Amino acid sequence: MGNRLSGKVAIVTGGNRGIGRAIAERLADEGALVIVGDLRDDRSADSGGVERLTFMSLDVTKEASIRAFVDGVLQKFGRIDVLVNNAGMVIHKSIDEQTAEDWDRLMAVNLRGPFLMAKYVVPEMRRIGSGTIVNIGSVEGYMVNPWHTAYAATKAGVHGLTLGLAVDLGPDGIRCNTVCPGWIDTELNRAYVEMHPDRSLIERELGQLHPVGRIGAPKEIANAVLWLASEDSSFVSGEMISVDGARTKKISLPAILDEEYRAKLTKPQP
Template structure:
């Protein structure tokens, strides 16, 4: 195991489960002291070396200020920020309320803005820093009933561009990782709702040219690269971790099946 982040202090919002947890553990594996900011309170993070769990509500400016102050009191610096906290609401535009819209905006977009606002000055004092936002392929393509969610993730991509331009002169880089379908507890529960789970899993895999869905660790590896000096000249980028799903033009099912059959014959 390498130690590319030795001596660094990293923050991962919403990092006590799912993709966020995988990111936090990967950064800790590489030597970073990782502070997880989460609504869940004290819990499992304390069982992993290098992880600290602290209460954080990214929708409240006062909570963010107190959280940042606490991290600085404990560690004296902040080098890496991963804005991972996010929520999704499955509703048609007719069913969505203004409160639904405001809630998604507060967590998914206002939260990353405020985190960057209060942490950037600390990175500036260090002369360097890396901000990694967790966006989504749904800023490029959208699932039904995800209008508000897609709008927030497109906003995150715009925020990334602005931060990369404004903070670049201070030695601070900002990029976004855009996960596709990842095998998280949340997505697994969605799949398990269907009576033919094996069919759903097979069809989900076929949406991706690589032939399968992704794992949280694969998203975490991309975040690690962007947080480390290995990507020192990369800023303002939206990097998809989606098995090329967003690069494949959709075909009618029958044509797609014929293509796969021909490909299998050619490679047999």
């Protein structure tokens, strides 16, 4: 518990579960008044920290819902200091299987949503002369898993949106950055792993993709968001910060060489 965000009002979209919930609770740990905006209400599924959060209905695909949500936050709390655009979704389909409706849905949630949230929150940040926007992008904004064409396109778009907002809003005292998670241990990712018959093998190989030797935890994304939302990062804007255990920094090797590399890492040192 700390006070790095004491007196600040923070919005976290898609904050009922997973990474979004970890972010909301971490900001609350540091004194922020946190409003979770989400279509779903899963408070009963995980009661930890709920009493410190305010839950309000929000559909980031609908401009009217966003406008009403922001108006409601201002009526109740009087200001907005931090916006975390976390709401997102993924579709796992080849380009042949993807429909125009699939594409439009991903764009509406993952890219149009952050744009509209910023559109309606920025005037209030401009009024108070400061503010921080943290978008949740992905390492798939610059490297891509198979069958994630539309998802990767939306996350690359989020990165571009971040750059534009940082440049345009800097003179108003508003910073904008993006956190790019690698493989994180969320309910969604666990469900994907559990589809495979040899779960332990999948988990081990996922860990080996990361030079640090493991996958990430939601709290590690939340810690990065906290840093960007606080004055500790006051001269940081327009950045895409990967939180991925160096996964994107390791050049792929042939399987036999990669095995030798991993064996050296795990070999006891004299």
